[in-house]
Amino acid sequence: MNNKMNTQAIPTEAEVVARVEALMGRMSLEEKVGQLTQIAGAPFFPGPEPAEVIRQGGAGSVLWLNDTQQFNVLQKIAVEESPSKIPLLFALDVIHGYRTIFPVPLAMASSWDPSVAERAQTVAAREARAAGLHWTFGPMLDIARDARWGRIVEGAGEDPVLGAAMAAAQVRGFQGPSLGTPEHVVACAKHFAGYGAADGGRDYDPVYLPESRLRNVYFPPFQAAVKAGVGTFMSAYMDLNDVPASGNRFLLSDVLRGEWGFKGFVVSDAMAVGNLVIEGFARDGRDAALRALSAGLDMDMASGTYPQYLAGLVEDGTLKLADIETAVRRILAIKVRMGLFEQPYTDEAKLAQVVALPEHCQEARLAAQRSMVLLRNEGRLLPLSNSLTNVAVIGPLADSMEATEGSWMVFGHTPAAVTVLEGIRARLPGVKVKYAPGPEICRDIPSLFDEMMPGSNEKAVQTPEQAEAAFQEAIATAHTADVIVMVLGENANMAGEAASRASLDLPGRQEELLKAVVALGKPVVLVLLNGRPLSINWAAENVPAILEAWEPGSEGGHAIADILFGDVNPGGKLPVTFPRKASHAPLYYARDLSHQPEDSPMYRSRYWDGPTTPLYPFGYGLSYTTFSISNLKASASQVKLGGSVTVTADVTNTGSVAGDEVVQLYIHQKAGRDSRPMRELKGFERLTLQPGEVKTVPFSLGPTELGYWSTNAGKWVQDAEAFDIWVGADSLATLHVELAVTR
Numbered sequence: 001m002n003n004k005m006n007t008q009a010i011p012t013e014a015e016v017v018a019r020v021e022a023l024m025g026r027m028s029l030e031e032k033v034g035q036l037t038q039i040a041g042a043p044f045f046p047g048p049e050p051a052e053v054i055r056q057g058g059a060g061s062v063l064w065l066n067d068t069q070q071f072n073v074l075q076k077i078a079v080e081e082s083p084s085k086i087p088l089l090f091a092l093d094v095i096h097g098y099r100t101i102f103p104v105p106l107a108m109a110s111s112w113d114p115s116v117a118e119r120a121q122t123v124a125a126r127e128a129r130a131a132g133l134h135w136t137f138g139p140m141l142d143i144a145r146d147a148r149w150g151r152i153v154e155g156a157g158e159d160p161v162l163g164a165a166m167a168a169a170q171v172r173g174f175q176g177p178s179l180g181t182p183e184h185v186v187a188c189a190k191h192f193a194g195y196g197a198a199d200g201g202r203d204y205d206p207v208y209l210p211e212s213r214l215r216n217v218y219f220p221p222f223q224a225a226v227k228a229g230v231g232t233f234m235s236a237y238m239d240l241n242d243v244p245a246s247g248n249r250f251l252l253s254d255v256l257r258g259e260w261g262f263k264g265f266v267v268s269d270a271m272a273v274g275n276l277v278i279e280g281f282a283r284d285g286r287d288a289a290l291r292a293l294s295a296g297l298d299m300d301m302a303s304g305t306y307p308q309y310l311a312g313l314v315e316d317g318t319l320k321l322a323d324i325e326t327a328v329r330r331i332l333a334i335k336v337r338m339g340l341f342e343q344p345y346t347d348e349a350k351l352a353q354v355v356a357l358p359e360h361c362q363e364a365r366l367a368a369q370r371s372m373v374l375l376r377n378e379g380r381l382l383p384l385s386n387s388l389t390n391v392a393v394i395g396p397l398a399d400s401m402e403a404t405e406g407s408w409m410v411f412g413h414t415p416a417a418v419t420v421l422e423g424i425r426a427r428l429p430g431v432k433v434k435y436a437p438g439p440e441i442c443r444d445i446p447s448l449f450d451e452m453m454p455g456s457n458e459k460a461v462q463t464p465e466q467a468e469a470a471f472q473e474a475i476a477t478a479h480t481a482d483v484i485v486m487v488l489g490e491n492a493n494m495a496g497e498a499a500s501r502a503s504l505d506l507p508g509r510q511e512e513l514l515k516a517v518v519a520l521g522k523p524v525v526l527v528l529l530n531g532r533p534l535s536i537n538w539a540a541e542n543v544p545a546i547l548e549a550w551e552p553g554s555e556g557g558h559a560i561a562d563i564l565f566g567d568v569n570p571g572g573k574l575p576v577t578f579p580r581k582a583s584h585a586p587l588y589y590a591r592d593l594s595h596q597p598e599d600s601p602m603y604r605s606r607y608w609d610g611p612t613t614p615l616y617p618f619g620y621g622l623s624y625t626t627f628s629i630s631n632l633k634a635s636a637s638q639v640k641l642g643g644s645v646t647v648t649a650d651v652t653n654t655g656s657v658a659g660d661e662v663v664q665l666y667i668h669q670k671a672g673r674d675s676r677p678m679r680e681l682k683g684f685e686r687l688t689l690q691p692g693e694v695k696t697v698p699f700s701l702g703p704t705e706l707g708y709w710s711t712n713a714g715k716w717v718q719d720a721e722a723f724d725i726w727v728g729a730d731s732l733a734t735l736h737v738e739l740a741v742t743r
C-alpha cells in the first residue's frame with residue numbers, strides 16, 4: 001500500500017469548500033446518502049457485506065472494525081472501485097487508550113489536571129491512527145451525578161467547570177492543534193445531551209432536565225468541546241424532555257449550530273435513528289429518517305435507516321435535496337481536512353512501531369499516579385516501608401488485568417495490564433509477596449458486551465463451596481502476613497454502558513472478607529479498583545488506609561505501588577460525591593437549598609434513617625503531607641456588572657514531604673432572579689509544593705463565572721447581588737470572603 005507520510009499542508013477554509021463542491025458535483029443521490037451512512041464492520045453485527053456496500057458508494061464510514069489490513073482492503077475498494085472514489089472514515093471507541101491503556105476518564109478527572117487527559121489522548125490518538133483509525137467516539141462529556149449510572153466511569157464526574165476543562169483537554173489531545181495534524185484523529189463529543197441524568201440512574205432511561213439545568217450544568221463541557229474545535233458530535237440515546245436526543249432540533253440545530261457555531265457533523269449513537277420508532281416518536285423507519293435528518297443529525301450509525309429511506313424521501317419531495325447535501329458537505333469537509341484524499345491508507349508496519357512505546361507506558365503510569373485519591377490514612381499507615389518483607393495482597397481484583405485496565409476497552413483488545421500484585425512484587429524484589437484472590441465477583445445479570453466482544457473472558461461463576469474455600473484461603477494467607485493490601489471494588493464490566501447498579505456496595509463477599517481480614521488486627525490498606533463511587537461506609541470507619549485507584553490502566557499496578565511505597569505522593573481529588581447509600585443518589589454538592597438547611601440541629605428532615613451528608617465530598621482527597629490555605633483576598637469587595645475581580649489565597653505545604661494540593665474556589669450567589677446552588681466550583685489549580693513552600697493562587701471571577709442561565713429571565717444573566725466565595729481543599733472549604741456585584 002501507498003505509505004508516504006501525512007505531510008500535506010492543512011487546507012484553508014476556501015480550499016476545503018472548493019474541494020467539497022467539486023466532489024458534490026459528481027455524486028449521485030445514492031452516493032450522497034452513502035456518505036451519511038456508517039456501517040458496521042463487526043462480525044457480530046448482521047447486515048449486508050461491507051465490501052459490497054462500499055463498492056456501491058453506500059457507506060461514508062465504518063465502525064466496530066479494528067484491523068489495519070482490513071482497513072486498507074476496504075479503503076482500496078472505496079477509493080478505487082466506488083463511483084466517486086471517496087475515502088472512508090474508520091471509527092472506533094478509543095476512550096482511554098488504544099493499546100497503552102490510561103486511567104478511565106473518571107480517574108483522569110480525579111487528577112484535576114487537564115494536561116493529564118490531554119497527554120493521554122495524544123498517545124491514544126497516536127496509537128489509534130497508526131492502527132488505521134481516523135475517528136474516535138470520545139470524549140464522553142456527560143455530567144453524571146448519579147453513581148448508579150454505569151457510564152459515570154466514562155466522563156469527568158458531576159461538575160460542569162471541571163468537566164469543561166477535561167473536555168477541551170481531551171479534544172486537543174485527540175485532534176492536535178487542528179484537524180489533519182499527523183498522528184491524530186477526529187474527536188467526537190458525546191452523548192449530546194443530558195444522558196447522565198437518566199431516571200433512577202438506569203442506562204437508556206429518559207431524562208427530564210429543565211433548560212436552566214441543561215444550560216448551566218449539562219451543556220458547558222459540550223460547548224467547551226466546540227470551542228476547542230471538536231470535529232464531530234454524537235447524539236444521545238434517550239428522550240430528553242420527551243423528545244429523543246437523536247430527533248431533537250433544539251439540541252442538534254438551535255443550540256449546537258445556531259448558538260455555538262459548530263461546523264462539524266453529528267453522528268447518531270448506534271442504532272439511535274432506528275430507535276426513534278421504539279421511542280414512540282417516529283411512526284416508522286421512513287419517518288425516523290426524515291425527523292432525524294431534519295433535526296440536524298448528519299450520519300446514521302449502523303441503524304440502516306438513512307440508506308433505506310433518505311433517497312426516497314427526496315424523490316417524493318418530502319425532503320429537499322439541499323437538506324441532504326448540507327449534511328454531506330459537513331462530512332466531506334472533515335474527510336478533506338483529515339487529509340484522507342491524499343493519504344487514505346495506513347502503513348501496516350506503523351502500529352508495531354508506535355504501540356506501547358516506553359514513553360507511552362511512562363505517560364500512562366504518570367497519569368495513573370496523578371489520578372489516584374487517598375481517602376483515608378489513619379496513623380499515617382501509608383506510605384508503607386520499603387523494607388517490608390511479609391506482605392499479603394488479597395482480593396479478587398488484585399491480579400485482574402481487566403479490572404486494572406477498566407471498562408471501555410477498545411474493540412478486540414486483550415487486557416495486558418500490570419496488576420496490583422505485579423506492581424507490588426516489582427516494587428519489593430526478593431520479597432515473597434503472598435497472594436490470595438478470595439471469592440470471585442461477578443454481575444448478577446451478565447453483560448451483553450462480554451458476550452459480543454472478542455477477547456472478553458468473563459470467568460465462570462464459582463460454586464458456593466469453591467467461594468468458601470477461596471474465602472478461607474484468603475484469611476489464612478492474610479494471617480501469615482505483617483501488612484495486608486486488599487484490592488477490592490468492581491470488575492471492569494460492572495461499570496460502563498448498560499452497567500448501572502441498584503447498589504453501591506462492594507459486590508459479592510468482598511466486604512465480608514474485608515471485615516474478616518481487618519479482624520486479624522494487622523495493618524490493612526484498601527486499594528479500590530472501581531468505575532463509580534462506592535458506599536464503603538464500613539471501610540471508611542474501620543480500614544486505616546484507603547486509596548481510590550479507580551481503573552488505572554495498563555501501568556496501574558506500578559502506579560499503585562509507587563503511591564503505596566511513597567515514591568509518589570497522591571494528590572488526586574474526587575470529581576464526584578461519594579454517597580453513603582445508593583438510595584441517596586443522585587447526590588451532588590451544587591444543590592439549591594430549599595425550605596431548611598439540611599444540617600440544622602432543629603431540622604433533621606432529609607432522611608430519618610441516616611445522615612444525608614456524603615461519605616466523601618466532591619473535591620476531597622488527602623496527601624502524605626499537610627497543607628494550609630490562608631490569606632483569602634479579593635482585589636475588590638465590589639465589582640460592577642461585567643467587571644472582573646481577582647481572588648487570591650496562599651497555600652502552604654505544612655508537612656515534611658513534597659506534595660500536590662488542588663486549590664478550589666467555590667461561589668454562592670445569595671439572591672437573584674433565580675435561586676442559585678449552595679456552592680459552585682468556579683476555579684481550581686493543582687500545585688506542587690516543597691515542604692514549607694508557600695504559593696499564592698490567583699483566580700479570576702468575571703461575568704462568565706458570576707453569570708448563569710436564568711429560568712425567570714429565559715436567558716443568560718448576571719445579577720447585581722452579593723456572593724459568598726470560599727477557597728479550600730474540597731467542596732466543604734470554609735475560608736470565606738464576600739463580594740458584591742453592583743450596577
Ligand code: BGC
Nearest residue numbers: 063093137190191269270497
Ligand atoms: C455507545 C456509544 C458508542 C457507540 C459505538 C453505543 O452503544 O452508547 O458511546 O460510541 O456505541 O460503539
